[in-house]
Amino acid sequence: MANRPIGDLAHSVRSDVAAIVGDISALAKSELARDGAKIGFGLAALTAALGAAALAGVLLTVALAEALVALGLPSWAAFLIDAGIVLLLGAAFVVAGVRAFRRMEGLKRTAKAVGGLLSAFGGRGPEESPSQNPAVGSSVSESNS
Numbered sequence: 527m528a529n530r531p532i533g534d535l536a537h538s539v540r541s542d543v544a545a546i547v548g549d550i551s552a553l554a555k556s557e558l559a560r561d562g563a564k565i566g567f568g569l570a571a572l573t574a575a576l577g578a579a580a581l582a583g584v585l586l587t588v589a590l591a592e593a594l595v596a597l598g599l600p601s602w603a604a605f606l607i608d609a610g611i612v613l614l615l616g617a618a619f620v621v622a623g624v625r626a627f628r629r630m631e632g633l634k635r636t637a638k639a640v641g642g643l644l645s646a647f648g649g650r651g652p653e654e655s656p657s658q659n660p661a662v663g664s665s666v667s668e669s670n671s
Contacts, residue, residue, distance in 0.1 A: 588608075590608050
């Protein structure tokens with residue numbers, strides 16, 4: 527092995543890394559396939575629970591409106607108040623959802639790991655994207671002038 531040219535060693539390392547990545551991918555696929563049925567059943571159960579909760583929500587809003595009518599409000603006012611409460615609740619959920627999505631960080635650690643692997647083999651990592659590379663940015667801006 528000591529007499530092998532550097533090019534052959536680099537090719538051997540690249541093929542070994544490709545085999546490792548392939549093996550990791552196959553392992554992840556097999557784990558997901560095994561858990562696929564469990565995930566499917568869990569999603570079905572959660573969907574059924576969401577449907578039951580939605581039906582209960584409709585019944586509760588009608589009950590609230592009927593209670594307001596029993597307290598002496600006209601039915602149109604009771605249902606209008608009821609609809610306003612539901613809309614405010616929906617708006618609160620929209621705000622909470624948007625905030626949750628804005629806090630998402632993406633796959634920073636994965637991108638860093640893949641970028642490190644690429645840069646180890648002479649590729650360009652995610653920290654050197656063309657938009658952040660001054661040499662590329664200047665050539666693009668110069669061609670547009």
